[in-house]
Amino acid sequence: MVCSDYEVLITGFVDGELDGEQSQRLMSHLKDCATCRKELERVKIIKKALDMVAIRTPEDEFWDGYWAGIYNRLERNTGWIFLILGAVVLCSGGSLLFLRNVLFADDTPVWVAVGGVFAIIGIIMLLVSLIRERVRINRHERYKDVRR
Ligand SMILES: [Zn+2]
Incomplete structure (x- = not known):
């Protein structure tokens, strides 16, 4: 050789x-x-x-994580918005149907009407508080990844 x-x-x-x-x-x-x-x-x-x-530099990994984080948050926030919108539409529509067809029907007993109104008020309050909670969490998350 x-x-x-x-x-x-x-x-x-x-x-x-x-x-x-x-x-x-x-x-x-x-x-x-x-x-x-x-x-x-x-x-x-x-x-x-x-x-x-x-060899990948640490900066590469930081930016990968950064974009993945933004994407995840965007996805989750969009999911929440759709869920809340859907819940609002269903609840308000359902409430209207319920009010018209059950509560204010001539043969509905008073206790059913009262119970129904309370239930609707409760659902609306829960929805509002859910939306407020999401808005508050989003405001927190916006600064969560900021490096100090
Ligand atoms: Zn040689």
């Missing part, structure tokens, strides 16, 4: 891909050949430089 044949072995050695027999063959050649020892050092340096380029 001539020196150029060892180039592949040197690259493989640096990448840790040689089997025992191959690296033994390379080692015994390196003992007698300064040219290939130099080549080994050169390939090692190149590999180190490539590794450094390949």
